[in-house]
Amino acid sequence: MYPEYMRESIRKVEATRPKRLELAKAGLSKVFKPMTEEERDEVLRKFHPDYTPDARREVRVGPNKGEKLTSKVVDLLEAHSRIDPKKFDLSAPDYETDILIIGGGGGGCMAALWAIQNGAKVIISQKLRLGDANSMMSQGGMQAAVNPHDSPVIHYLDIIGGGHFDNKPELVKTLTMNAPFIVKWLQQLGVMWDRDENGNLTTKAGGGTSRRRMLSARDYTGAEIMRNLRDEVRNHPDEIDVLEFNPAVELVLDDEGKAAGAILYNLETEEYYLVKAKATIITTGGFGRLHIKGFATTNHYGATADGLVLAYRAGAKLLYMDSVQYHPTGAVYPEQIAGFLITEKVRGLGGQPVNKHGELFVFPLEPRDVEAANFIRECTERDNGIKTPSGRVGVWLDSPIIDMLNGEGTIHNALPAMVRQFHRFGIDITKEPMLVYPTLHYQNGGIEINERAETSIPGLYVAGEASGGLHGRNRLMGNSVLDYNVFGKIAGINAAEYIKSVKIGKLTLQHVIDFERELKEVGIPKDVVSPMILPDYIPEGVKKKQLTTEWHGTLM
Amino acid sequence: MAKSSSRGTRTRKKKADEVPKEMVPVYIMGKRYFVPAASTIMGALEYAGYQIKRGAGCREGFCGACATVYRTPKSYKIQYGLACQTVVEPDMYLAQLPFFPALKKVYDIEKLKPSTEVLSAIYPEINRCVACNTCTKACPQELEVMDYIQAAIRGDIEKVAHLSFDCIMCGLCAARCPAEIVHYNVGILARRLYGKYLAKLGEYLPARLKEIEEGKFDEEMKEIMSLSREKLEKRYYERDLDFQIT
DSSP: OOOHHHHHHHHHHHHHHHHHHHHHHHOHHHHSOOOOHHHHHHHHHHHOGGGSTTSEEEOOSSTTTTOEEEHHHHHHHTSBOSSOTTTOOOSSOSEEEEEEEEOOSHHHHHHHHHHHHTTOOEEEEOSSSTTOSGGGGOOSOEEOOOSTTOOHHHHHHHHHHHTTTOSOHHHHHHHHHHHHHHHHHHHHHTOOOOBOTTSOBOOBOOTTOSSOOEEOBTBOHHHHHHHHHHHHHHTOTTTEEEETTOOEEEEEEETTSOEEEEEEEOTTTOOEEEEEEEEEEEOOOOOGGGOGGGOOBOSOTTOSOHHHHHHHHTTOOEESTTOEEEEEEEEOSSGGGTTOBOOTHHHHTTOEEEOTTSOBOSOTTSOHHHHHHHHHHHHTTTOOOEEOTTSOEEEEEEOHHHHHHHOTTHHHHHOHHHHHHHHTTTOOTTTSOEEEEEEEEEEOOEEEOOTTSBOSSTTEEEOGGGEESTTTTSOOTTHHHHHHHHHHHHHHHHHHHHTTTOOOOOEEOHHHHHHHHHHHHTTOOTTOBSOOOSOOOOOHHHHTTOOOOSOBTTBO | OOHHHHTOOSSSOOOGGGSOTTEEEEEETTEEEEEETTOBHHHHHHHHTOOOSSSOSSSSSSSOTTEEEEEOTTOOOOEEEETTTOBOOTTOEEEEOOOOOOOOOOOOTTTOOOOTTHHHHHOGGGGGOOOOOHHHHHOTTOOOHHHHHHHHHHTOHHHHHHHTTTOOOOSHHHHHOTTOOOHHHHHHHHHHHIIIIISOOOSHHHHHHHHHHTTTTHHHHHHHHTSOHHHHHHHHHTSOOOOOOO
């Protein structure tokens, strides 16, 4: 239920709706003029959080030493290991396998399935439950150029432009050319894609796309794909061993610098295990739970950039870790769902962002960074946002217009999760708009890979959000689901091929010892350890009373 | 009032008038804590000082990690919810159910046939359903769980697939079922069979796959990849955005 003062603004939204509906029917660019290159640059420079003075700082150690990266990321990169690398016994592995996959989300499951198909045995190390990942939370869809009026080349152009031309071209080509095959493969796995009466895949628009290319499964697209992948992984218990609640905390190398497994941490017994593997794949996802610049996030509880930290210590180079994606439409009201994702599909179906006067102020489907920067401008410089009782601010996302454009019942059928989410808190989005503001959503950069999902470390592969290069400095909607599927598959296949000839030498944590020395040399104090594993939401009042001075057993 | 004093302590009972109006008492596994009245159950756990390991996942209602059972004072009724989606009620007694030892059968989806018998063959216990509807009452997604189990007994794969589609596999249905059915695993099997074997497939996708395999886009892709940044930018900003979005 909206309070009366917000209802007053909603009446203005309703008043402008008939006119806006006419514009929408006349064509997308009639709704509001898309920005030129110069206009995009200006609004990003002035209003995107990446451009604020304290957003980035120089990293003093490791492969990217001297570069300016997102400050919160640098905090983790410049932190210490959770273990003492000199004390760890590397002579007796607790587990041995062909391929260790770190991260049991979409990318990890995809890699596992393709690895076993190519003859390898796999262990998946997972921080929480199998499938607990951002993959599960994607609502809107997956991009693939499947329509006759579309093509992988047009898809390529949209991605490169959306990424500000910084994307690695070979990665983009690999993504777009493989996309339709992934659609088919997932269908054969059992994914129930939305289809029209002829059985062709339903396609919707997304920010920065020049064609309708977004495939969906209602607004549970990620969940539908993830639960299919998870079910299939569980159908192979003899080939895939899943170690849940066992996140990785360090990579292990051999004496030639090849990836050779990892140290896992049992979250319940607090033991550390050694997994020896002939190849290692990192599919740990992103970093939303770092709450960069204090933003709320759409991300999963476990999205703490663990894989980034592990790979960095082992010597892998990061790419575009100076760039953060804020999803334009995070929920702002009610307070309980602040920061939650409102899928871009709402705008893909014709939903329009409007200010407190009910006025349009931006092309509804700009790439995410541009759209988000426009929202921030509307709420700050122009003061046209709507304030919530708890002090947040946002603009309206007019959803009722969707049914008027597409026919009664569209919202219920296409956005059941959104309807349910708001209904739980007394708001009917078929009749009332949603209040939205940018929310921390995606790690644009990551560990640099090539089109074979290889890193600079032999035997170390990365796929999905943890990788960097594909999306440049701004990912477009629907390309992350596609990313983890395409590159998860490629990583699985290539790792399975690689292990056939590789010989793993003596295991070592020398890279961790060296990294610790580097930290000491630049005088970084020993007060932070990483990877973070889980965010800390315990309030100060409780912390003041957590006065245990020493740790014995598992009771802190 | 400072946060720490408004939290209440674990050892001293607070008089009602000492507690600010916006705080409410909740009993987490029997222990009382005062938490903000507008908290979700997950927010309340963390406010009370819990570092959740099991029992939190996506935190937005999509993953089913935070299934919670609770009861309010004086009521015999057990209620259900997702901790991330349910606002606390004063004096609620709650416990999370982060794991349930449910049966999941191993099968080869390639070898299954979407017949009317397949669901009963793999999960014969569905036929033990006594139609008590407890599963439906337990579902935090408000799905017609019993109806889809009944459809499964009849072998109506399509109906099971559609009725169970919004399932987040939290496990509350299975935890409550007197017939020991694992509803959500029946649901995923039916959906996979439907998506793989029964959904009508259109012509566009196979046509596109053939085009890619025959190399139709290779030249065009090579050309666009060879463009200078300046030319690529020009082409990008000149591309047509007036496609129909509906």
